[in-house]
Amino acid sequence: MSQESQHGKWSVSSSDDDDEQLSSAQPSKPADSTSHHLASVSSTSRHLADSTTTHNLPPTPTTVVKTESNLSPVRTAPSTLVIGSEARQMTHTSQLRDLRPVKYESSPSLAGKRKKEADDSGWALSDSGDDDGDDDNGRNGKERSSDLPSDPHRSSPVPRAKKPKVESKQERPPSPHGRVDYVDEPEDFFERSVPCSNDTYRFYLNKVTGLDKKYNTGALHIKDILSPLFGTLKESVQFNYCFDIAWMVQQYPPEFRNKPVLIVHGDKREAKARLLQQAKPYSHISFCQAKLDIAFGTHHTKMMLLWYEEGFRVVITTSNLIRADWYQKSQGMWMSPLFPRLPEGSAPSDGESPTFFKRDLLEYLAAYRAPELTDWMQRIQEHDLSESRVYVIGSTPGRYVGKDMDRWGHLRLRKLLYENTRPIPNEETWPVIGQFSSIGSLGVDKTKWLTGEFLRTMSTLGKTSLRSDPPLHLLYPSVEDVRTSLEGYPAGGSLPYSIQTAQKQLWLHAYFHRWKAETTGRSHAMPHIKTYMRTSPDFTQLAWILITSSNLSKAAWGALEKNNTQIMVRSYELGVLFLPSAYNMQTFPIQRNPYPIRSSTNAFPVPFDLPPERYSEKDQPWMWNIPYTQAPDTHGNIWVPS
Known part of the structure; x- marks a missing residue:
């Protein structure tokens, strides 16, 4: 089918047309989704035969992790990028002609997933934005499956009984466009001294590989956050949605790399098993599983609790613990001051800030109802968080x-x-x-x-x-x-x-x-x-x-x-x-021109330009499960969901 709108014509295969016609069965286990592999094919490969795209591919490791941002399995040949499967390829024959996406069964890490149960041949993702089963104003306290969200991975309403209900994740490469496309950061990319920063708000952007150096001034990479510049680390907690544990461990400096780390996640069943499998080589890592008792919920919080010999710090960020999120995306974070330890015998209410940051952080942690967080809540009680000025x-x-x-x-x-x-x-x-x-x-x-x-x-x-x-x-x-x-x-x-x-x-x-x-x-x-x-x-x-x-x-x-x-x-x-x-x-x-960074200013560094620019009649909002074949991207690729 196709649909005209103020932002152009969209095409979607007929298998997607009936998304509203979901079964009225209980939604405690979402409808099975069919595989929607996102195929991105280099424009330079149009002349290549199948044989040139399926042979002489580099070997790939088998590490499995997940990502909040899903692409399908990828491998790269010297002159082409091939992502996806041959499934549903005939839908796009008139567009693709001799573009021949090839299915690969595995590729290195960044597997995607949704906190849903899905067909074992498919994958899905949950970002907190796409899982909204409407509740018909809460009648009887039950979600109605007819109100379940449009799922980018669900092409048609498939009867639940006809497919096994298992969580599944397909693997994807650590680089968004193939393993060989990650560029190593230059020598001066990471901080060697405490960076010049906006001390007023303690709000930072992330460093982006490939930008002019001045635009990374005052920005932080995860390696900077975890470096000895900010304290002598004893233990840490990582709350997040997506983890590449091997990559995460490497972000800690060598002297802290074996310090205890608690991972707070929301994975269940097979996804949880894969996460635990990732951590097997690392005896210093332990886990806390967040309770998710309502359908389509996710553990989407992204926070670090860092306990030092010198005190305690909280970092609240927007980045997953995967390399792609710290590579060429715009992210933000708030890094607390170093909170000192309270004197012995202090009352539990001591060390509170005017914004009640301490009380509210403890209330948030208590909501997990997790014994693994008890010691951390006690540590927070023992520190002076009075310098916090955020809510x-x-x-x-x-x-x-x-x-x-x-x-x-x-x-x-x-x-x-x-x-x-x-x-x-x-x-x-x-x-x-x-x-x-x-x-x-x-x-x-x-x-x-x-x-x-x-x-x-x-x-x-x-x-x-x-x-x-x-x-x-x-x-x-x-x-x-x-x-x-x-x-x-x-x-x-x-x-x-x-x-x-x-x-x-x-x-x-x-x-x-x-x-x-x-x-x-x-x-x-x-x-x-x-x-x-x-x-x-x-x-x-x-x-x-x-x-x-x-x-x-x-x-x-x-x-x-x-x-x-x-x-x-x-x-x-x-x-x-x-x-x-x-x-x-x-x-x-509002700080309109944040560079060069000034260490003390009352202006807030808004991370985008103002005033906002309204979409023109030609602009379309990005939708990730329809093809874009009219113009190649910055790497010569087109985008073909299949």
Whole structure:
């Protein structure tokens, strides 16, 4: 079928047409998904016969890890890149002609997956943005399978009984475009002294391989974070969604490489077994499995707890623990000060910050109900976190009523904005800007969730009855943004917005704006960072800004049920909220040109250009499961889901 819209014509095979016609069976085990291998084929291979693309391929290791951004198995030959399988290839015959994607059974690490049960021949991914089973306002407290999200990996409604229900992950290479395409970082890429940084907010971008050096000034790589520059590490905890354990271990400096590490994850069954298998060579690694009791929920939080001889530190970031996320993507992080140890005999309430960071971090950790975190909670109690000036915004799975409704998700943000901000003159003209890397199913029109409850939260300013309806700008990469990026089309594997979901919410695309980050040098480093903020009409001031793991989805932010008397949250998420009142300011000035980095400034380094640039009539939002064959990307490749 094809669909015309303001952003062009989309094509999808007939097997995808019936995505709405799901069975009404209980959704506790999602419908099986068929394999959708993303095939990206070099334009230089058009003249090559099958024999040239299937022989003399380099050997590949068998390490299995997962990624939040899925591509299909890849191997590379000297003159071609071939990704994907021959499955459903005939659908695209008229487009591909002599392009012959070849299926490979395995390739090195970065396997993708969704916290779903799937056909053993397929794979799927969950980012917090694409798993939203609507709940029909929470009737009977049960999700209805007819409201399950459009799944980018589900081509047709397959009866559950006809396929085995096992979690499955296909492997993919550590480089988005093949093993040989990773470029080693230059000698001066990593810090040798404490970097010049914005000490006011302690907000940092990640280093991006391939950028001019000045655009990495003041940015951090994971190796920098874990280096002795910031403390003598004793133990650490890594909360995340995706792990390449062998790669992660190598990011620790040699002197800390055998220090105990606790991994907090959400994997179950076979996915968990594979994760444990990865860690077998590393006796210093232990695990804590997050409880996920609601369908389509994920453990999406990305946080490091670092315990040093000198004190304690918290790092909240947007990056998975895989090389691709620290290579050529735009990411953000907040790094706490080094928190000193409290004197012996201090009360549990000592060392609290004006933002109650300590209390709220402990409450978030307690929500895991995990004995593995008990010692870490005690360590936090024993340290002085009073220098924190950010607020914790977390999500944890559950249905919450009464006074618990504003503990998590967007209602938590609403409460903090209500209590800690002030009304602004003409606030209805102050736009809300959301920026994210994945989008969930938001309903048949904007009032169902986006403007009905989410925008109300985002527009809250102080204790006022005025609830303005401000402009809403949503930043999400266009096809052209992805095509011309440093990674090319494979960068779209980290932007899992499916055509099935998009077709159900064409109204949403009227809010879309391009990803532009020229002043930070990052327009071509596709975003995996997630930010939400309220700005002045001239885009020079911030009323507040949030850095978080939460994408634009009900799974991440929560959705009201039962006539707004209950909120249901599916996933674990975590972010930090910056409010001017915590810095003795009325608003934050926006730093338009962050380079060169200055160590002390009151201006906030917004990670993209303002004002946002609205999509033109020719722009299309990136959708990862339709073909893009009209123009090659920066590596000469086209994108063919098959």
